[in-house]
Amino acid sequence: MNDPSASTSAEADFGAVAVLPLGEMRVGQAGVIVEVTAQAPGGDQNLSAEELHQRLLEFGFVEGAHVAVLHEGAIRRDPIAVKLDDMRVGVRRRDARGVTVLLDKPRP
Amino acid sequence: MTARVALVGNPNSGKTALFNALTGSRQKVANYAGVTVERKEGTIVTPGGRTLAVLDLPGTYSLRARSPDEEVTRDAVLGRLAGEDSPDVLVCVADATNLRLVLRLILELKAVGRPMVLALNMYDIAQRQGLRIDVDGLAGELGCPIVTTVATRRRGIDELLSKVDELAARSRFAPAGGWTPPDAAQVRLAHREAQRLLKTYVKPPERPDTLTGRVDAVLLHPVLGLAILFALLFTMFQAVFTWAGPAQDLIEASFTALGELARAALPAGLFRSFLIDGAISGVGSVLVFLPQILVLFLFILLLEDFGYMARAAFLMDRIMGGAGLHGRAFIPLLSSFACAIPGIMSARVIDNKRDRLTTILVAPLMTCSARIPVYALIISAFIPERAVWGMFNLQGLVMFGLYAAGILSALAVSLVIRKVFWRGAVDPFLMELPAYKIPDPANVARNLLQRVMIFVTRAGRIIFPLMIAVWLLCTFPGPPPGAAGPAIDYSFAGMLGHALQPLLAPIGFNWQMTVALIPGFAAREVAVAALGTVYAVADPGADGATLASLLSRQWSFAAGLAFLAWYIFAPQCASTIAVVRRETNSWRWPIVMLAYMTALAYLAAFIVYQTAHALGG
Numbered sequence: 001m002n003d004p005s006a007s008t009s010a011e012a013d014f015g016a017v018a019v020l021p022l023g024e025m026r027v028g029q030a031g032v033i034v035e036v037t038a039q040a041p042g043g044d045q046n047l048s049a050e051e052l053h054q055r056l057l058e059f060g061f062v063e064g065a066h067v068a069v070l071h072e073g074a075i076r077r078d079p080i081a082v083k084l085d086d087m088r089v090g091v092r093r094r095d096a097r098g099v100t101v102l103l104d105k106p107r108p
Numbered sequence: 109m110t111a112r113v114a115l116v117g118n119p120n121s122g123k124t125a126l127f128n129a130l131t132g133s134r135q136k137v138a139n140y141a142g143v144t145v146e147r148k149e150g151t152i153v154t155p156g157g158r159t160l161a162v163l164d165l166p167g168t169y170s171l172r173a174r175s176p177d178e179e180v181t182r183d184a185v186l187g188r189l190a191g192e193d194s195p196d197v198l199v200c201v202a203d204a205t206n207l208r209l210v211l212r213l214i215l216e217l218k219a220v221g222r223p224m225v226l227a228l229n230m231y232d233i234a235q236r237q238g239l240r241i242d243v244d245g246l247a248g249e250l251g252c253p254i255v256t257t258v259a260t261r262r263r264g265i266d267e268l269l270s271k272v273d274e275l276a277a278r279s280r281f282a283p284a285g286g287w288t289p290p291d292a293a294q295v296r297l298a299h300r301e302a303q304r305l306l307k308t309y310v311k312p313p314e315r316p317d318t319l320t321g322r323v324d325a326v327l328l329h330p331v332l333g334l335a336i337l338f339a340l341l342f343t344m345f346q347a348v349f350t351w352a353g354p355a356q357d358l359i360e361a362s363f364t365a366l367g368e369l370a371r372a373a374l375p376a377g378l379f380r381s382f383l384i385d386g387a388i389s390g391v392g393s394v395l396v397f398l399p400q401i402l403v404l405f406l407f408i409l410l411l412e413d414f415g416y417m418a419r420a421a422f423l424m425d426r427i428m429g430g431a432g433l434h435g436r437a438f439i440p441l442l443s444s445f446a447c448a449i450p451g452i453m454s455a456r457v458i459d460n461k462r463d464r465l466t467t468i469l470v471a472p473l474m475t476c477s478a479r480i481p482v483y484a485l486i487i488s489a490f491i492p493e494r495a496v497w498g499m500f501n502l503q504g505l506v507m508f509g510l511y512a513a514g515i516l517s518a519l520a521v522s523l524v525i526r527k528v529f530w531r532g533a534v535d536p537f538l539m540e541l542p543a544y545k546i547p548d549p550a551n552v553a554r555n556l557l558q559r560v561m562i563f564v565t566r567a568g569r570i571i572f573p574l575m576i577a578v579w580l581l582c583t584f585p586g587p588p589p590g591a592a593g594p595a596i597d598y599s600f601a602g603m604l605g606h607a608l609q610p611l612l613a614p615i616g617f618n619w620q621m622t623v624a625l626i627p628g629f630a631a632r633e634v635a636v637a638a639l640g641t642v643y644a645v646a647d648p649g650a651d652g653a654t655l656a657s658l659l660s661r662q663w664s665f666a667a668g669l670a671f672l673a674w675y676i677f678a679p680q681c682a683s684t685i686a687v688v689r690r691e692t693n694s695w696r697w698p699i700v701m702l703a704y705m706t707a708l709a710y711l712a713a714f715i716v717y718q719t720a721h722a723l724g725g
C-alpha cells in the first residue's frame with residue numbers, strides 16, 4: 001500500500017528532485033521507481049541483461065513502486081535492504097543499477 | 109473419485125503449513141523463502157467423499173522458472189512431467205498481508221486454464237493488523253473463489269476443502285489454457301492490474317507491523333548486526349556443551365546401570381560380552397550425544413521460525429560473495445550444520461549451475477550434527493573443563509573453533525574453486541526479508557521430537573547393526589591357545605587395524621583409531637561407538653571408566669588433536685556421497701568431493717599431529 005503523501009510530494013517538486021539509480025541510493029533515501037531498464041549486469045556476470053530485467057520486474061521492481069533504502073551491509077555498504085511497497089527485499093547494489101528512482105523531497 | 113490438487117504461490121506464504129494441515133503430514137515449515145525444494149504428495153478425503161491427492165510445491169514468483177526448485181513447480185503446474193497431467197485444481201496460497209506479487213502470479217496462473225481457488229493465508233496476522241480485504245469483490249473480479257485460512261491453526265480448512273470439491277467436480281469442463289512465458293511488457297501490465305486490484309479491494313492496515321522494522325534496525329545494523337550474528341553462533345556452541353551436560357550425565361548413568369544389570373544377570377561368556385561391549389556400550393556411547401544435538405537444533409529452529417535466516421544471509425552476503433559463493437548459498441550451508449543432506453538438497457534454490465555445484469561441494473565441510481559425538485568425545489577426553497577469562501567454557505571454545513575451522517575451510521575451498529576452475533560469473537541476488545514471527549512452541553517441539561526420532565532410528569537401524577559387526581570383528585577369531593598379548597590383537601579387527609595403521613602412522617593414529625574410521629564411513633558418529641567397542645572388548649575390566657577417560661590415558665594429546673583435525677574434513681558419510689550423486693546426476697562430483705576431502709583431512713591431521721608432537725604433546 002503506497003504511502004500517498006510521499007509520492008505526491010515527489011510529483012509536486014518534479015523539477016527540483018533528483019533521480020538516482022537504486023544501486024546508488026543511501027540509507028534513508030526513498031522515492032518512486034520511474035524506470036526499470038535492461039541494464040547490462042556489471043562486469044563478468046553471465047546472466048543476460050534481459051534476464052536480470054525480467055527478474056527485477058517479477059520481484060516487484062516496477063515503475064510506480066515505492067522504494068526506501070532501510071539498511072546497508074558493512075562492507076562497501078553492500079548489499080542493501082530496501083522496502084519495496086510492502087515487502088522488504090535484500091538486493092546487491094550492482095543488480096539494482098537498472099532501477100531508476102525519483103527521490104522524495106527530504107523531510108524537513 | 110479422485111482429484112489432483114496442487115498448492116502454488118509465492119515463497120513463504122504458508123503452502124507447506126497448509127499442506128500439513130490438509131494431509132496431516134510433517135513437512136518442514138520455516139519462516140524464510142525456499143524451504144520446500146521438492147514436490148511432496150499427500151492425500152485427504154473431502155467431506156464430499158472425494159479423495160484428493162494434494163501436491164506441495166516449491167514457492168515461486170513466476171511460472172517462468174529460473175532455478176531447479178522453481179522448475180519443479182512449473183512442470184507440475186503445466187503437467188509437463190512424464191506420465192502426469194496438469195492438476196485438476198490449483199490452490200493458490202497467498203500471504204494475505206503481502207498480496208501484490210501473488211496477485212500478479214494469479215493473473216499468470218489463470219492462463220494455465222485450471223480451476224483455481226485462492227487461499228488467503230495468514231489471515232490471523234491480517235486481522236491483527238486491521239487489514240481489510242473485500243473478499244467477495246476480489247473473488248468476483250479474479251473469477252475464482254477465495255477462502256481465508258490460518259494454516260498453522262488449521263482454520264478455514266473445511267471451507268477450502270468444500271471449494272476444492274466443487275471445482276474438482278467441474279474441472280473436466282474447464283477450458284484448456286495456454287500458458288506462455290510472459291515478456292517484460294506483459295509483466296508490467298500485470299503489475300499495473302495487480303496494483304489496481306489492491307487499491308480497489310484492500311484497505312491498508314490500521315496497525316501495520318512495526319516490530320519488523322524496529323528489530324531490523326538492530327539486527328541489520330552494519331556493525332551491531334554482524335556482532336550479534338557472531339555472538340549468536342558463539343552462544344550456540346557454548347550452550348551445546350553447558351546446557352546438555354545434566355541430560356547427558358543421566359543418559360550415561362542409565363547405560364552404565366543397564367550394563368551392570370546385564371553383568372549381574374547373565375553368566376560370563378560370549379553373549380554377555382556381546383550385549384555389554386557390543387550393544388550397550390556401542391549404542392550408548394552415541395545416544396549420549398542426543399542432548400547436545402537437540403540443543404543445536406533448538407537454536408536453529410528458533411532462528412528459522414523467527415525469520416532470522418534471511419537476515420543472516422543478508423549480513424553474510426558480502427563475505428560469502430568474496431569467497432565466490434552465491435548469496436543464496438547461505439541457507440543451504442546453514443542447514444548443513446544439522447546435516448549435509450538437506451543442505452545439499454536446498455542448494456536447488458540456486459539458479460546458476462556452477463554456483464550450485466560449488467555450494468554442494470563445500471556443504472559437507474560445515475560441521476554436521478553427526479560430528480558432534482566425535483568432537484564432544486575427544487574434547488572431553490583431552491581438553492580440560494575450565495573457565496577462560498572467567499566466563500567461557502574452554503571446551504565450548506574449542507568446539508566453536510572446530511566449527512569456525514569448518515566454515516573457514518568451506519569459504520577457502522569455494523574461493524579456490526571459483527578462482528582456479530570457474531572464473532567469473534556472479535548471479536544476481538534478490539531475497540525477500542520476511543516479517544518476523546514469534547516462534548510457535550508447538551512447532552518447535554514437534555520438530556525437536558522429529559529430530560529425536562530420526563536420531564534414535566538411526567541408532568537402531570544403522571549404528572546397532574554396525575556395532576554387532578564391529579563386535580564380531582573384534583571378537584573373532586579368538587587368540588590361539590597360549591598366545592601372548594591381548595586377545596583383540598588376533599581378531600579380524602585387530603589384524604585389519606594393524607595392517608592399515610602404517611598408512612595413518614604419520615598422522616598419529618593408532619590401530620584402534622584406524623579401525624574406528626572404517627565403520628565411521630556409514631555414519632560419522634559410528635566411529636565413536638566403534639571406539640567404545642574396540643576398547644571395551646580389549647579391556648573388559650575397565651568398564652567403570654568412561655570412554656573419554658580411557659582415551660585420555662591411551663592416546664597422546666597430539667593424536668587426539670589429529671583425530672579432531674581429521675574429522676573437520678573427513679568425507680566419511682555414505683549417504684552424503686549418495687545425495688551428491690543424485691543431485692549432480694553423475695559419479696564425477698561425489699568422487700571429486702571424496703578425493704579432495706580425504707586429502708584435506710589427511711593433510712590437516714598430519715600438520716596438527718606433527719606440530720603438536722614436536723611441541724611435546
Ligand SMILES: Nc1nc2c(ncn2[C@@H]2O[C@H](COP(=O)(O)OP(=O)(O)OP(=O)(O)O)[C@@H](O)[C@H]2O)c(=O)[nH]1
Pocket residue numbers: 118119120121122123124125126136137138139140141142143144145165166167168229230231232233257258259260261413545
Ligand atoms: N501466523 C501465521 N503464520 C503462518 C501461517 N501459515 C504459515 N505460517 C508461517 O509462515 C512461515 C512460512 O510457512 P511455510 O509453510 O514454510 O511456507 P511455504 O509457502 O511452504 O514456503 P516455501 O516452501 O519456502 O515456498 C512459517 O513460519 C509458518 O509458521 C498462518 O496462517 N498464520
Ligand SMILES: [Mg+2]
Pocket residue numbers: 123124125136143144165166167
Ligand atoms: Mg514450503
